Each structure stands twice: as C-alpha cells, then as structure tokens.
Amino acid sequence: MSKIIPNISVDCVIFGFDFNKLNVLLVERKLEDEKSKETLIDDWTLIGYHIYEEEDTDSAAKRILKKLTGLDHIYLEQFEAFGEVYRINDPKDKLWLKYQSERFSERIVTIGYFSLINSTSVSLSLHERNVKWFPLNDLPELGFDHNKILNKGLERLRDKMRSEPIGFELLPGKFTISQLQRLYEEILGTKFDRRNFRKKVLQMKYVIPLDEKQKGVKHKPAQLFIFSREVYEKTKTERFDFSI
Template sequence: MQQHILSPNFSVDCVVFGFDFENLKVLLVERTLDDKETGKALVKDHTLAGNHVFNDEDLDEAAARVLYDLTGLENIYLEQFHTFGNPDRLTKEKDIMWLESIGLNPENRVVTTAYYSLIRLNDVKIEEKGRRLVWHPVDKPIDLAFDHKIIISLALEALRTKIRTNPIGFELLPTKFTLSQLQKLYEEIFGVTYDKRNFRKKISRMDYLVPLNEKQKGVAHKPAQLFMFSKDVYEKTKKDFFDFTV
C-alpha cells in the first residue's frame, strides 16, 4: 500500500487568527509568480495556510501539520468550520496560472476543508521557512487567492459563534493578561465597544478568571492587575447551558 501520497482532491486551509492588542489579525502567505521573460509579476497576492491532505491522514491531522509546517507550533487550538467544494473555486485566471506554475492541474477538482485556529501572535516567527508571512487585519480588504476571502469571512463568523459560549479567547492572549486586553480582544472580534465598568462586573462573576499577585510593568500609566484563565475552575463550574456572551 502506498504511503504519504498527497491526495490530489482533498485539501485543508487554516484561517490563523492572532491578536496584537490592537487588531484581530489573520496570518497570510504571500503568493507571487513572475513572468519568466519580462520578470513582471503575473500573480501577486496572498493565500491562507493550506495544503493537500496525505492519503493516510485524517483532515484534523492535515490541518495541524499545515500549521506546524508554517509556524513550528504544535497543540494549537484548531476548529473545523466549513468545507468548500464549489466546482468553480479554482477557475480564476490568476489561480489557474499559479496552479500550473507549481505543477498542479487546474482541471482537477479540489474540495477544501477549512479550519480556524487561535494562536498567540508573538509565538510565530514571521521570518522563518523562506515563506513570506504577514499578519493582516481581518477587517481590512486584501487581494486573496481562490475563494479565500469568503473562507476568512465564514471563519470569523464561526469564531464569533463559538466564543460566545466557550472560553476560547484566551488562546489569543498571553498566559497573563490585563482586563483591558481581554476587553479589547472581544471588542475587536465582535466589532463593538463595551462599557468598562459593566465588562468588569461581568468578569468578576467568572471565577475562572483569576487575579494574580502581579502587575503590568514598564507602562507609562497606572500598571494593571494581571489575570489568568483557569481551565480547572472553568471545567468544574461550568453549567450545562453556559453562556460566555460578553
């Protein structure tokens, strides 16, 4: 039996979210193709992290592998959210050129299963691996390959739905964080603003958000109390219909 053949029909794409305390960002890979003769750029845009699936590999494994290959990170929060199988999804002209340039057959139907993942933005070394990576604000338009634009927008929707009832925002924050950082994160994800006092009142009811005996350092203002998320306390106290809506 053959091993480790990349299946021509199945792929996975990862919408990698990160938070720099300012904006919710998406990790994109630069894609360029230059005309061999003129040197002019034929294709210059961005793609999601993605790849075909090995024949003996589960989809979840493939997504984790793609992420590992790109960032060197393991045990990342990954959530499958949608599969895109439109028969025309690879038929834009620049996509055809690009597929041909890397030796793939654009006639070949590829169905991609999309995941979103949440990582601590600073854990990624942007320079690594020869591939040009960029963190791009999720709400700022950018030229994208294939159907990756719609994939990102569905990923954001899926993240919003999930984070309302599950404490997954902490995957985007350092272990120790301030309440203002947490608030800003939720504001960025939902594109809204919250009242500081009301937000904190809500937080104070969540026993799994535990204050540390530690304060922010080196800031030019009153240093903030640091908090951490206790998964233990969360698991023990969560109700059946737990609502994390902020």
C-alpha cells in the same frame, strides 16, 4: 510520507491579536514568467495545503501550523467544507495550481479551519515564502475563494466567542481585564461598559487573579489574570455569554 490526495485540501484562517486589532496571517503568492520576467501573479492567500493519503484532515491543518510556528498545541477548529465545483475558476488560480503540480488541475474540495494564536510570542516562517499579519479591515487582494473562506471563518469565530471562552487563546498566558475587553470589543464589534465588563469577568471562576501586576506601563498598572481551562471544564454549567 504518503501520497498527496489531489482533490482534498485544508485551508487555515489563522487569527492573531496585537492588543488592538484582530489580524489574519496570509502568505504571499508570487509567480513570474521565467523568460519575460513578467509578473503573472502577485497576491495573497490563506495558508493551506493538500492532505496526504495517510493523514487526517485535522492532522493536515496541525502540520501546517507546526511548520509555520514550530508550535504543537495551537487552538484549531474545523468550521466548514467548501465544495463548490467552480470555487477555483480564475485563470490565475488555475495557473498557480498547475505550477505547483500537474495533478492539482482536478477539482478540489477544501476544508476550512480557524486557528487562534497569541501573536505576540510567536515567530513565523514558511520556507522561502513571505508570510504576514494583516488587520481585518485592511486586507490585500486574496487568491482563490479565500475571501469567502476567511469571512466564514470569522463568522464562526464570532459565534463561538459568544458561547465558549476561546478568546483567551489570543492573549498571552497572563493578561489584564482591559486587554480581554479590547479583544472582545474588537472581535464582536461592540463596546462594553468597562465596569460591567469587569464585573462579569470577575464572576468567571476560571479567570484567576494573580498576585502580579502589569509592568512598563506609564499609568496605574493593572492586575494580571490567567485563564484556567481546567476550572472552566469543571464549572461549565454556568452559561457563558458575552453578548450585549
């Protein structure tokens, strides 16, 4: 692969949904002094990396996701570039970058991507580093300006959820209407009336009912549905709107 560009990186806000909470995937950032064994850094960050000279920024984000999940076709969208001069200012952050490479002591503009993955069906690995899902309301201390990046990504996810059917990306292929409702309630921070929500979803021709029911639940099993992007693209004119 070609050379790394030292002052441009991408960072991914990877969202997952466990049928209850919206989670973000973070990677542990640990550094200890080689002699004294003193812990110099111990916190978490978004998953990101510098881009290569012969690599689109989109491709860099895809590369990171692929390395992490082994999967190729993950929902990915750029949401904002972070270009403040002093976005990396904390000595910890500078130390970490220096430890990675002397070349990273320059100024870095990073491009934020958010990604939606169906966390129930994915196994994760990132070399020797520890990656973990964190619910949004219980985040650890984050390095760099990743709190800001994460929140901007979340904001964009919320906005986009209201106008396009991207929520399905967070669910398995087959899902129930209640699962979809919980997802929307969790992300948008609202409550919907169960019956009205169902009515709305049933109107969407691209949410297709299956002749199949939920299994292994201890109550009346719900009908399963699939989302069809193909049908959605054909019937796009209907304004999609999950707002209150």
